[in-house]
Amino acid sequence: MKKLLGLFLALPFSALAAEPAANAAVAVAPAVSSGVAGQLTQLVLGLLLVLGLIFFLAWLLRRVQQAGPAGKAQVIELIGSRALGPRDRLMLVQVGNEQILLGLSPGTITALHVLKEPVHVPVTEKATPEFALRLMELMGKDQKDKK
Secondary structure, three states: OHHHHHHHHHHHHHHHHOOOHHHHHOOHHHHHHHHHHHHHHHHHHHHHHHHHHHHHHHHHHHHHHHOOOOOOOOOEEEEEEEEOOOOOEEEEEEEOOEEEEEEEEOOEEEEEEEEOOOOOOOOOOOOOOHHHHHHHHHHOOOHHHHO
């Protein structure tokens, strides 16, 4: 990785060193304009290379996270959550067949109660914001057709 980084950092200097000394005798005006154009081209290509590398790494990170063992078979599920204050929360978590009520505060997680009978939460459809519904309607992708 360090070699690759060194190669990218040395690339601009190698292009400057590759110019032959014979070109130095050419008139000043063309040399300055071609030098500025060459540097600008090199700057833009370098920027595009860095942006492409960032997008590639973001794509790769998403692919690796999706392929992980946690996929859809989650062992721990968050059933519900309630804020008690700006930094304190109550969370109902299901682990296997047990449901545990947790108290979360900065720096601590405390198991408050293990429920003997699990709380059954009705499954509801995710609410789609109006803007998203309108956009899908305009694009011809109505959600009702997907069911």
